[in-house]
Amino acid sequence: MDVVLxxxxxxxxxxxxxxELTALxxxxxxxxxxxxxxxxxxxxxxxxxxxxxxxxxxxxxPLLVLLVLFxxxxxxxxxxxxxxxxxxxxxxxxxxxxxxxxxRSGINTVSIGQxxxxxxxxxxxxxxxxxxxxxxxxxxxxxxxGNIFIALTMxxxxxxxxxVVELTSAAxxxxxxxxxxxxxxxxxxxxxxxxxxxxxxxxxxIERKVAIVR
Amino acid sequence: MKxxxxxxxxxxxxxxxxxxxxxxxAVRVLTDVDLTVAAGEVVVLIGPSGAGKSTLCRCLNxxxxxxxxxxxxxxxxxxxxxxxLARLRTEVGMxxxxxNLFAHKTVLxxxxxxxxxxxxxxxxxxxxQARALLDRVGIADKADHYPAQLSGGxxxxxxxxxxxxxxxxxxxxxxxxSALDPEMVNEVxxxxxxxxxxxxxxxxxxxxxxxxxxxxxRVVFMADGQIVEVGTPETFFxxxxxxxxxxxxxxxxxx
Amino acid sequence: MxxxxxxxxxxxxxxxxxxxxxxxxxxxxxxxxxxxxxxGSSSDVPGGAKPAGEDVAKKADVAPDSTILPNSTMAxxxxxxxxxVGGSQDAPLWSQLNPISGKTDGFDAEMGxxxxxxIIGKPEVKIVSSATExxxxxxxxxxxxxxxxxxxxxxxxxxxxAFAGPYYSSGQAILVKKGAGGIKVPADLNGKTxxxxxxxxxxxxxxxxxxxxxxxxxxxxxxxxxxxxxxRGDAYVQDQALLVADVKQNPDTTVVGxxxxxxxxxxxLGHDDVAFKTFVNDWLRKIGQDGSxxxxxxxxxxxxxxxxxxTPPAIGGVPGS
Numbered sequence: 001m002d003v004v005l006x007x008x009x010x011x012x013x014x015x016x017x018x019x020e021l022t023a024l025x026x027x028x029x030x031x032x033x034x035x036x037x038x039x040x041x042x043x044x045x046x047x048x049x050x051x052x053x054x055x056x057x058x059x060x061x062p063l064l065v066l067l068v069l070f071x072x073x074x075x076x077x078x079x080x081x082x083x084x085x086x087x088x089x090x091x092x093x094x095x096x097x098x099x100x101x102x103x104r105s106g107i108n109t110v111s112i113g114q115x116x117x118x119x120x121x122x123x124x125x126x127x128x129x130x131x132x133x134x135x136x137x138x139x140x141x142x143x144x145x146g147n148i149f150i151a152l153t154m155x156x157x158x159x160x161x162x163x164v165v166e167l168t169s170a171a172x173x174x175x176x177x178x179x180x181x182x183x184x185x186x187x188x189x190x191x192x193x194x195x196x197x198x199x200x201x202x203x204x205x206i207e208r209k210v211a212i213v214r
Numbered sequence: 215m216k217x218x219x220x221x222x223x224x225x226x227x228x229x230x231x232x233x234x235x236x237x238x239x240a241v242r243v244l245t246d247v248d249l250t251v252a253a254g255e256v257v258v259l260i261g262p263s264g265a266g267k268s269t270l271c272r273c274l275n276x277x278x279x280x281x282x283x284x285x286x287x288x289x290x291x292x293x294x295x296x297x298x299l300a301r302l303r304t305e306v307g308m309x310x311x312x313x314n315l316f317a318h319k320t321v322l323x324x325x326x327x328x329x330x331x332x333x334x335x336x337x338x339x340x341x342x343q344a345r346a347l348l349d350r351v352g353i354a355d356k357a358d359h360y361p362a363q364l365s366g367g368x369x370x371x372x373x374x375x376x377x378x379x380x381x382x383x384x385x386x387x388x389x390x391x392s393a394l395d396p397e398m399v400n401e402v403x404x405x406x407x408x409x410x411x412x413x414x415x416x417x418x419x420x421x422x423x424x425x426x427x428x429x430x431x432r433v434v435f436m437a438d439g440q441i442v443e444v445g446t447p448e449t450f451f452x453x454x455x456x457x458x459x460x461x462x463x464x465x466x467x468x469x
Numbered sequence: 470m471x472x473x474x475x476x477x478x479x480x481x482x483x484x485x486x487x488x489x490x491x492x493x494x495x496x497x498x499x500x501x502x503x504x505x506x507x508x509g510s511s512s513d514v515p516g517g518a519k520p521a522g523e524d525v526a527k528k529a530d531v532a533p534d535s536t537i538l539p540n541s542t543m544a545x546x547x548x549x550x551x552x553x554v555g556g557s558q559d560a561p562l563w564s565q566l567n568p569i570s571g572k573t574d575g576f577d578a579e580m581g582x583x584x585x586x587x588i589i590g591k592p593e594v595k596i597v598s599s600a601t602e603x604x605x606x607x608x609x610x611x612x613x614x615x616x617x618x619x620x621x622x623x624x625x626x627x628x629x630x631a632f633a634g635p636y637y638s639s640g641q642a643i644l645v646k647k648g649a650g651g652i653k654v655p656a657d658l659n660g661k662t663x664x665x666x667x668x669x670x671x672x673x674x675x676x677x678x679x680x681x682x683x684x685x686x687x688x689x690x691x692x693x694x695x696x697x698x699x700x701r702g703d704a705y706v707q708d709q710a711l712l713v714a715d716v717k718q719n720p721d722t723t724v725v726g727x728x729x730x731x732x733x734x735x736x737x738l739g740h741d742d743v744a745f746k747t748f749v750n751d752w753l754r755k756i757g758q759d760g761s762x763x764x765x766x767x768x769x770x771x772x773x774x775x776x777x778x779x780t781p782p783a784i785g786g787v788p789g790s
Contacts, residue, residue: 075699113314121328122304136318163685179626
């Protein structure tokens with residue numbers, strides 16, 4: 001393991017980038033995902049269609065393909081973002097499809113009666129969703145969203161393929177110098193494990209905190 | 215809420231349903247139903263299961279879309295969709311069989327949500343009004359409890375308070391006691407009787423014949439998606455004119 | 470058509486390069502047709518195909534039985550009937566899968582076939598895709614017999630594996646967009662964003678000559694060139710032979726100066742297999758003398774690098790070998 005200690009700064013830089021990539025793209029995914037879930041339960045058929053197309057598109061395209069397309073394709077039409085920004089956008093768009101489906105399953109667990117009661121009070125569809133349905137739907141899907149967070153953390157390693165020096169990429173570079181793949185990648189693996197273990201614990205805490213008395 | 219007395223407002227139809235038709239798929243549930251409820255009037259809808267009572271009640275605030283026909287509220291036609299409908303719905307309170315309280319909010323928050331978000335009341339005003347209403351329905355001490363911590367009767371009283379908080383012109387009750395254990399039925403009916411006495415315009419779908427006798431101005435008997443007989447409780451329960459009503463009453467009153 | 474233009478089909482079969490795979494396959498098809506029309510002559514095809522009938526491995530020597538020591542790695546390979554090589558399928562000129570013929574082309578790929586012929590008597594090779602992350606482990610646990618993968622000999626790596634050779638002396642050079650200016654010598658890379666292939670020796674080379682350069686890596690050579698042309702970096706550092714090929718395809722780029730490193734490529738072997746290392750080194754000396762080494766250089770790297778084949782480097786001439 002002293003290989004890892006010798007290159008500690010490379011590893012900590014990598015972990016920092018991985019954490020930034022994870023946090024920013026997760027925040028984006030959560031936001032987009034909730035909006036897409038709202039589209040999918042909208043009373044307007046066209047909006048439901050948009051939501052469905054979004055989810056089907058991003059769930060059925062490999063993340064690596066999306067990353068390469070955005071990184072090398074967008075500049076061809078004159079749009080060029082920094083690599084890190086591109087990776088954040090792509091991962092957020094991709095994971096949002098999964099968040100949307102998790103949130104939608106949560107929405108389906110909230111009784112129709114509560115939605116009717118909200119409408120009967122005079123709340124608009126948007127208000128019912130925001131004030132009554134989503135707060136309950138989200139509490140019910142803390143665990144699945146936690147799992148998506150963990151998957152997202154792992155998926156950030158694909159950003160290495162498009163030039164972002166996150167943990168996996170950093171490990172690769174160290175290994176090029178040291179030629180000791182096993183300790184180097186065990187080190188990187190431990191980094192991911194720590195992030196995901198903390199995420200798992202937090203998920204549990206949040207789930208207990210927001211649980212609804214039923 | 216105590217301002218309207220039955221005698222003074224009887225000329226204005228508060229709710230008017232004209233030629234309502236409604237099907238669920240191939241099943242016709244309402245056929246050419248007309249119903250007029252005067253301001254301050256208490257109308258009880260009774261009839262056998264599947265008669266269309268609940269559907270009619272839900273059509274009155276357009277929770278259920280009608281296939282044809284119009285619903286007028288205080289002279290104004292309810293639109294099919296959108297914000298205008300949402301605005302008019304604030305004037306119609308609704309109480310459901312399953313209470314439908316918001317599970318993630320306390321009783322107090324359930325009651326203040328509409329006034330704050332829809333009517334734009336300040337949190338303080340909404341709070342004071344809500345506590346007064348909860349006191350009136352007898353569950354002031356449950357204000358900070360969550361719905362799941364309440365008995366069925368308490369939940370239904372909270373739901374009534376929630377509907378009243380919007381200061382509606384009319385209250386719809388869709389089988390409000392059907393989901394309750396027998397010992398809790400009266401605590402809810404008592405609140406409803408008080409409300410009726412105070413002059414609230416009410417449409418009540420119920421199987422509680424006692425309530426109909428005590429509080430109704432008119433009883434509307436429905437069967438097979440149509441209104442079959444209308445009368446005062448006195449005449450309806452003692453001298454029904456149709457065979458269907460007689461048949462129905464013999465079944466529900468024989469025990 | 471016994472051969473195939475080495476330089477053109479850039480795309481490997483991996484999904485990330487599907488985007489370029491379709492045009493590449495089309496280009497390859499049209500080139501094949503072109504070559505067929507010109508009666509098999511390859512002179513008009515850039516990066517030319519191997520002249521017909523010149524399969525170097527076919528007439529290459531086979532080791533005398535006496536050198537295949539009993540119970541040695543050589544004996545094991547011979548008994549198995551094929552050589553297991555850790556290598557790439559996506560390194561143009563070195564070891565790249567030709568999606569049409571299904572054959573792996575390039576200098577490293579040919580070296581593997583020559584070695585297989587020498588041990589077994591026929592050029593039977595199975596390539597196990599190894600990555601820079603895995604090749605030491607693959608050698609240590611015996612999954613592969615040898616690694617041919619532009620594998621730079623370094624003392625650090627020599628602690629984990631053994632190297633026969635070096636068999637080729639490469640050098641890293643700098644590619645820039647034509648007319649970019651500002652980068653004349655390697656030290657000019659300081660403070661610049663420099664593109665390199667992920668897991669190539671270029672990364673370390675850049676750090677050495679320009680510690681303040683920001684290195685951005687991409688998975689494959691075509692991606693790196695695209696990134697350079699799209700302005701994601703000021704320069705691209707890569708093996709000179711590859712860059713020469715890149716310039717031919719992308720005339721808006723140019724190589725700056727001469728290679729600034731000497732990267733001795735070695736053949737990766739199990740760490741303690743002294744007999745095998747001696748055997749492979751003897752074979753390297755042999756093919757350097759009988760002209761086979763030069764023949765495969767001409768067919769591969771020689772298609773983009775001008776001039777005569779260089780002299781093979783001295784065996785054991787660098788630290789770690």
